[in-house]
Amino acid sequence: SYVVTQPPSVSVAPGKTARVTCGGNNIGSKSVHWYRQKPGQAPVVVMFYDYDRPSGIPERFSGSNSGNTATLTISRVEAGDEADYYCHVWDRISDHVVFGGGTKLTVL
Amino acid sequence: EVQLLESGGGFVQPGGSLRLSCVASGFTLSDYAMTWVRQAPGKGLEWVSSLSGRHDKSWNADSAKGRFTISRDNSKNTLYLQMNSLRVEDTAVYYCAKGTEDTVATTLHYFDFWGQGTLVTVSS
Numbered sequence: 001s002y003v004v005t006q007p008p009s010v011s012v013a014p015g016k017t018a019r020v021t022c023g024g025n026n027i028g029s030k031s032v033h034w035y036r037q038k039p040g041q042a043p044v045v046v047m048f049y050d051y052d053r054p055s056g057i058p059e060r061f062s063g064s065n066s067g068n069t070a071t072l073t074i075s076r077v078e079a080g081d082e083a084d085y086y087c088h089v090w091d092r093i094s095d096h097v098v099f100g101g102g103t104k105l106t107v108l
Numbered sequence: 109e110v111q112l113l114e115s116g117g118g119f120v121q122p123g124g125s126l127r128l129s130c131v132a133s134g135f136t137l138s139d140y141a142m143t144w145v146r147q148a149p150g151k152g153l154e155w156v157s158s159l160s161g162r163h164d165k166s167w168n169a170d171s172a173k174g175r176f177t178i179s180r181d182n183s184k185n186t187l188y189l190q191m192n193s194l195r196v197e198d199t200a201v202y203y204c205a206k207g208t209e210d211t212v213a214t215t216l217h218y219f220d221f222w223g224q225g226t227l228v229t230v231s232s
Contacts, residue, residue, distance in 0.1 A: 001170075031215035035153075042203060042222040043145075043153065049216070086153050090215050095167050097143065097212055102152035 002091035006100035012077050013108045020103045022070040022087030032070040033088045034063065037102075043086065047072055074105070082107045110134035110221045112204045117226030124194050124230070130187040130204030130223055137180055138162060141207035141217060142187045144178060146200035147225070156202070157189060161210035171197075194230045201225040 004024040012018040022032060032050050035043035045054055050070065051063040060075045074081055087100040116128040128144070143158040157178040158167045166178050177190040187204055205219040 031218075033218035035219070037153075042224050043205075043219070044222070045218060045220055048208075048218045054220070084152075088218065090212065090217060092213065092215075095213060096169065097155035097158060097167070099145075099153045099155060 001094035001096050002089065002098050004087055004089060004098055004100040006085075006087060006103045008101070009104045009106065011106045011108055012074075014079060015076055018074040018077050018081070018105055020072040020074075020085045020087075020105065022072075022100050023068055024070075024089065025068060027068055027070050027089065028066045030065075030089045032063070032065050034072045035086045035088065037084045037086065038082075046085075077105075077107055079107050081105060110206065112206060112221060112223035114202065114204050114223045114226040117202065117228045119229045119231065120194055121232055122194060122196055122230055125190070125192045126194065126228060128189040128191065128202055128204075128226060128228070130189075132185045132187065132204075132206070135206070136182075137185045137187060138182045139210070141210055141212045142178075142180065143205045143207060143212060143219065144176075144187075144189045145203045145205055145219075145222075146198075146228075147203070148197075148200040151200075154200070158207075158212040159187070160212070163210075165211070167212060191228070194228075196230050196232075199228060199230045201227050 034047040047063040050065040144156040206221040209217040
């Protein structure tokens with residue numbers, strides 16, 4: 001079945017830009033959705049349809065998707081952005097919902 | 109306000125069974141696809157099973173096929189996951205998630221609301 005790959009961890013200093021990637025074969029042809037999960041909490045959607053933000057998610061969050069990589073970009077990172085981030089796609093070949101393995105974002 | 113409240117988790121021995129419930133409020137369950145997602149301790153999210161809104165079509169992860177059954181009671185606005193032949197590796201927090209479409213079988217579908225989860229522990 002379709003595999004999406006995320007880096008296990010990303011570290012960034014406050015105020016800098018964090019980029020969390022989600023790699024997959026021709027993932028640019030799919031819509032990618034992103035979820036943030038803080039410790040002890042349920043996931044929350046932070047980006048859908050590659051680059052659309054739900055209400056309540058700050059403009060510092062943006063998304064892109066092209067070729068074999070989708071990217072969640074967080075600008076002017078704050079301590080409150082520290083969390084695990086997961087990408088999600090639908091694989092029509094296997095009829096499976098697919099999650100990436102997750103990326104732990106650490107704010108230094 | 110959309111709310112999802114899971115229950116039914118607990119401790120069970122290998123080979124045993126559990127039925128998880130997810131009571132939905134603030135929307136009509138049968139209008140949307142609903143999904144169970146699990147998370148083993150210290151691990152990432154793993155899709156388990158989904159059920160379409162209007163047509164009772166289901167999709168299942170390979171780990172769930174033949175053992176888990178997803179269903180819905182529209183009169184109670186409640187989603188279920190019947191889990192049989194449980195294994196130690198099924199130990200996880202199980203989340204109920206609401207979809208944005210009637211079906212998960214589209215790239216346009218994503219999960220816009222999640223419950224707080226219920227813990228299932230399988231151990232001898």
